[in-house]
Amino acid sequence: MTEYILPLQKLIEEFSRLPGVGQKTAARYAFAVLDMSEEEAENFACAIVNAKKNVKECEICGNLTDQARCVICSDEKRNPEVVCVVEDAKTLMAMEKVKEYNGTYHVLGGAISPMNGITPADLRIKELITRIGTQDIKEIIIATNPNIDGETTAMYLSRLIAPLGVRVTRLAYGVPVGADLEYADEVTLLRALDGRRDIH
Amino acid sequence: MTEYILPLQKLIEEFSRLPGVGQKTAARYAFAVLDMSEEEAENFACAIVNAKKNVKECEICGNLTDQARCVICSDEKRNPEVVCVVEDAKTLMAMEKVKEYNGTYHVLGGAISPMNGITPADLRIKELITRIGTQDIKEIIIATNPNIDGETTAMYLSRLIAPLGVRVTRLAYGVPVGADLEYADEVTLLRALDGRRDIH
Numbered sequence: 001m002t003e004y005i006l007p008l009q010k011l012i013e014e015f016s017r018l019p020g021v022g023q024k025t026a027a028r029y030a031f032a033v034l035d036m037s038e039e040e041a042e043n044f045a046c047a048i049v050n051a052k053k054n055v056k057e058c059e060i061c062g063n064l065t066d067q068a069r070c071v072i073c074s075d076e077k078r079n080p081e082v083v084c085v086v087e088d089a090k091t092l093m094a095m096e097k098v099k100e101y102n103g104t105y106h107v108l109g110g111a112i113s114p115m116n117g118i119t120p121a122d123l124r125i126k127e128l129i130t131r132i133g134t135q136d137i138k139e140i141i142i143a144t145n146p147n148i149d150g151e152t153t154a155m156y157l158s159r160l161i162a163p164l165g166v167r168v169t170r171l172a173y174g175v176p177v178g179a180d181l182e183y184a185d186e187v188t189l190l191r192a193l194d195g196r197r198d199i200h
Numbered sequence: 201m202t203e204y205i206l207p208l209q210k211l212i213e214e215f216s217r218l219p220g221v222g223q224k225t226a227a228r229y230a231f232a233v234l235d236m237s238e239e240e241a242e243n244f245a246c247a248i249v250n251a252k253k254n255v256k257e258c259e260i261c262g263n264l265t266d267q268a269r270c271v272i273c274s275d276e277k278r279n280p281e282v283v284c285v286v287e288d289a290k291t292l293m294a295m296e297k298v299k300e301y302n303g304t305y306h307v308l309g310g311a312i313s314p315m316n317g318i319t320p321a322d323l324r325i326k327e328l329i330t331r332i333g334t335q336d337i338k339e340i341i342i343a344t345n346p347n348i349d350g351e352t353t354a355m356y357l358s359r360l361i362a363p364l365g366v367r368v369t370r371l372a373y374g375v376p377v378g379a380d381l382e383y384a385d386e387v388t389l390l391r392a393l394d395g396r397r398d399i400h
Contacts, residue, residue, distance in 0.1 A: 004293070005266050011251040014244045017236075018229045029218045031290060033248055034255055034264070036217075041252035044214045045245035048233055051211040052241035055234055064234070066205050090231060093204075 008034070060131070062107035062124050064089045072096075072104055079103045081138040085128065085157065087111050087145055095143060103141070106131065111149035112156055118149075120156060128157075132164055139167040146173060208234070260331070262307035262324050264289040272296075272304055279303045281338040285328065285357065287311050287345055290382040295343060298389045303341070306331065311349035312356055318349075320356060328357075332364055339367040341396055345381050346371075358399035369396040 004012060008030055015026035033041055057063070058070035061083075065071070072078055082103030086092050092105050108123040131137065140161055144150035158168045173191035175184050184192075204212060208230055215226035233241055257263070258270035261283075265271070272278055282303030286292045292305050308323040331337065340361055344350035358368045372395025381389075 005255065005264060005271070007247075007251045007254040007266055008264065011247040014247040017240075017244075018232050020225075020228070025220075028220070030251065032218050033251055036252065038252055040217075041248055044217075045248040047207075047211040047214040048241055048245040048248070051207045051230065051233055052236065052238055054207040055205065064205060064208065066207055071205070 004030075057107070057109075061105045062089075062109060062127070063092055063105055077102070081136060082141065083128075083131065083137055083139070084141040084143050086143050087150065087153075091143065091145070103139075106140075108144070108153065111144055111153040113149040113152070115149075123153075125157070125160070129160070129164075132161065132166055137166055139169060142168065142170045146171075204230075257307070257309075261305045262289075262309060262327070263292055263305055277302070281336060282341065283328075283331065283337055283339070284341040284343050286343050286381075287350065287353075288382075291343065291345070294382050294384060295389060295393075297386050298393060299386075300390055301393060303339075306340075308344070308353065311344055311353040313349040313352070315349075323353075325357070325360070329360070329364075332361065332366055337366055339369060341393075342368065342370045342399070343381065345379075347378055354399070362399070368399045370399050372396055 003009075004027075011030040011033060012023065012026045015021055015029045016023060018026075021029070033044070036044070054066045055064050056066065058065045058073055059068050060073040061070060063070035063072060067074070079102050083106050084092075084095060084101065084103055085106045085108060086095065087108050087110055089107055092107060095101055095105070106124070106128050108125065108128075110118055110123055112118060112120055112123065128140075132140070140157070142154045142157055144153045144157075154170055158170075161168050172195055173188065174195055175181060175188060175192045181189070203209075204227075211230040211233060212223065212226045215221055215229045216223060218226075221229070233244070236244070254266045255264050256266065258265045258273055259268050260273040261270060263270035263272060267274070279302050283306050284292075284295060284301065284303055285306045285308060286295065287308050287310055289307055292307060295301055295305070306324065306328050308325065308328075310318055310323055312318060312320055312323065328340075332340070340357070342354045342357055344353045344357075354370055358370070361368050371392040384392075
């Protein structure tokens, strides 16, 4: 490994904390910072501190926001009777790209994972139950990830919520649009087969 | 494009200034910052500002340093009679990995490039001539990049320096033509060093 002078070495270490960034890429980023003007570097540093300081969780749904309530919870055109439960804000943003969904969200902050020691108490499940108890919610759409932890969380939530008289649904499983069936895994194909629909 | 809240959007913009980072990767990095503790985010920001503030050019050779003189120029075991001229500090570090070279360096800060409007006056060439005039230098090894701008710079320097009675050599074409010295492997650099030739 190359030896860099200390301030540069430290910056490279910081960059290499980012996901998917190794030593070489981190060094490339660090040199890019050295090529910036002092003002640009300060803006960069400020953006990091500001994002960390000003981005909070929406007091209602847990979505990222710089206000008390997120843009979706503050939007009166959104239907508060339908709540889509997602693991994190990134999934919420992916759902928003669809532009078809007009309900609101609830961000859990993860999924139940016995392997990683994440229990229901670590997630925003209590907040969800409170919302169901205080707001007029008709349907909970569970959009946790289609993996073991996501499935566990979906099962847990449905058992918890169904007795409260709220309709609980789950995103459909199937083959992704635009994918090649040849490379789809067996479980996905089985689910797609189970969930087949009539063509009208 | 997804719409993010302002502090997040700003951070994503900052990350996307880094080389080879697009919107998606920048968003991934920004979310990683949100996942950091406040202290970690502040350390990251500090590392950027500190690197920019404390990394300077060595007063002798132009290499990166946080002192007045770089580690190589301060090292009495290095031979000051041989000076390897490189375009930038990244190339210098690549040369150092060879561990065979015991001379000193001179960092030009780029290469002559009529296309990009970079003239000899924009580079640390005057400083090199001053070094030749004041220090006892026996050989100048030109290690500019093996591309058009690097070749132009090498030719310019050899014509400038040869009349001063100093031996001027150029790295052998062991390095692949058109490549960037920064990414050359150690063995290739070593061969290139061994096969260096006089410029006539």
